[in-house]
Amino acid sequence: LNYPHNHMTLLYLIVCAICLLSGTGYLETRTKNGTTGCASTNNRPVTILLWHWPFGKAYPLDGDVCWHLYKIPGCNVVDHRSEFLNADIVVFHQKELASKKQKLPLNLTRPLGQRWLWMSLESPQNHGNVRQFANVFNLTMSYRRDADITVPYGELQPQDGEIDDVVTNKTSLVCWVVSNFNRRHKRSVIYRQLSAFVKITVYGRWKKAHLPAAKLLSTISRCYFYLAFENSVFKDYITEKLWRNAYLGGAIPVVLGPPPEDYKAVAPPHSFIHVNDFASMKDLGTYLQGLAADAMRYKEFFRWRREWKVKLSTDWRERLCKICTKYHCLPQRKVYTDLHAWSNV
Known part of the structure; x- marks a missing residue:
């Protein structure tokens, strides 16, 4: 009578083993409402470097912000550029790139495995020139449901x-x-x-x-x-x-x-x-x-x-911390060859 339950348990253990042996380090699960959740098999903290604050308004990042504010463990959000070599993901907000108040650190050599994330909650008509970022970014954060990290205005x-x-x-x-x-x-x-x-x-x-x-x-x-x-x-x-x-x-x-x-x-x-x-x-x-x-x-x-x-959703820290909840399910070798085509729909 317990065969179906035992069968599913065995299948789950097999999937765990495959994940561990393949080196992916995560399990991807789907919640009841269809959203994706990730269970990491790696306890190493994830470091998210914000290259510049959106609209020039900084928020305090003292202590373990992601845990204290949102109960997200193992997530280190920083805004000091000296952490570049230690960062797993570097986040860039499009508004400042478009206005040329900030620029990408293309003169720096990315550490192996580091990914760059393009972030914008603006509509495409306010993006400015995105064509220049072809083959630069690995991930996207947007209100779009098909972004790598979806951050809606409300939910x-x-x-x-x-x-x-x-x-x-x-x-x-x-x-x-x-x-x-x-x-x-x-x-x-x-x-x-x-x-x-x-x-x-x-x-x-x-x-x-x-x-x-x-x-x-x-x-x-x-x-x-x-x-x-x-x-x-x-x-x-x-x-x-x-x-x-x-x-x-x-x-x-x-x-x-x-x-x-x-x-x-x-x-x-x-x-x-x-x-x-x-x-x-x-x-x-x-x-x-x-x-x-x-x-x-x-x-x-x-x-x-x-x-x-x-x-x-109004606090940029919450959006940044959310990256860690998805980190172990994010694509490892993805590159946006035409960011303009993706974002301008």
Whole structure:
């Protein structure tokens, strides 16, 4: 009766042995939700060298940061370039490379086995010249689901606390917070078309209606719907406009960005409305008005909150520490021969 269990145990031991004998030093497992996890057979700490801090803002790295803050063991994150020869992975943030505030240390000889990681959470339109980095980088860190290290703007975690009431006290039908308005952007075109059929309350520098950060979520909470419109449309580019502004603000997001399939892959089911699903903005406006008038249907868009909560990713140290959780499953000899082609979709 225990044959299947014993069989799987034997198979697991065989895989362990193969990993050890082949020298890979890790086991790759898949969790219940499909994400990949790694179990190292090597206890040697991993050293991650950050060559320059993103946007010039440094965070303290005193002590065992990854363990104390995130319970990630064996992960040594440093920002002293003197550690170059000891680093397993060296991380470079694209923004500073694009602006030429920083440059790659191509004059240095890489230690055997050291890998260079290209990091960016910007949309491709802000990457600058990436073609120059052909055959330079071994790994990528991005919001993209197919990056070597995926660091989304937000993600779902199991609900473990009280659920706030977010469906009452609504006073505005549709809200939008926008500071950088470019009339040629797709989101601006959609806004103008939709505003012909429904009233949209706009906050931000564009309308000279400043909204302090401390009042952002409480203001959005009074809106039935929030326009989570990305400023550019690229694969998997889903930012805090969805995760923080809409979900944490307690409004149903009306999204404009990558295709609906990209949203469905990461967002809770039946929790957003995608612009692409409507033949016209008139149809979308009619749908929003009808949904706001139907309390039962409106509440259904928040059912997901019973099981899930949103976790935002804002600390660069957490992103850097995450490298160590994937380190032993990362490809050993990978090189991005055309980083531009990979990143510009």
